[in-house]
Amino acid sequence: MVTFLVVAVLVVFGAIGGMKIGPAYLEYAKVKKAVAAVALEGRTGTVADVRKGFDRRAQIDDIDVIGGADLEVSKEGGDVVVSFAYTKKIGLVGNVSLLIEFAGATNQ
Numbered sequence: 001m002v003t004f005l006v007v008a009v010l011v012v013f014g015a016i017g018g019m020k021i022g023p024a025y026l027e028y029a030k031v032k033k034a035v036a037a038v039a040l041e042g043r044t045g046t047v048a049d050v051r052k053g054f055d056r057r058a059q060i061d062d063i064d065v066i067g068g069a070d071l072e073v074s075k076e077g078g079d080v081v082v083s084f085a086y087t088k089k090i091g092l093v094g095n096v097s098l099l100i101e102f103a104g105a106t107n108q
Contacts, residue, residue, distance in 0.1 A: 017092065021100075024088045028102045030061050031084065035071070039082045039106040047073045050082060081107045 034057040042050035051068030058067065065086050072083045083105035090098045 020090050020092060021098065024090060024100055024102075027063070027065060027088075028104075030063055031066055031086075031102070032104050034058060034061055034063060035082050035084060035104065036106055039080045042073070042080045042082070043078075050080065054082075076107060079107070081105060083107075 034054055037057060038050050038053040041053055045053075050073045051071055053068075054071055055068040058064070065088065066084055070084060070086065074081050074083075083103070085101070085103035088100045088102065090100065092098055
């Protein structure tokens with residue numbers, strides 16, 4: 001009986017955690033997709049063009065955790081490399097929170 005109760009509690013906490021953490025990873029996927037797209041578009045443009053392009057995509061895709069000014073844009077060879085990093089704080093229960101550090105680059 002005690003084992004069943006422990007398993008049930010773990011399943012409930014796992015489900016609650018998944019429902020709170022899942023959207024953060026979906027948002028990270030949207031950011032990576034937008035960054036990859038602007039890196040391809042920005043091959044011939046300037047750093048400002050890449051940042052403006054990201055801001056346009058972020059507005060369309062409803063990305064608000066990072067903006068064009070937060071991107072690091074550089075060139076390696078003939079390729080534009082765009083990298084980003086941000087943190088997401090997710091409240092779990094009461095005063096318990098989870099801090100996730102997201103980062104990515106187009107050359108990874």
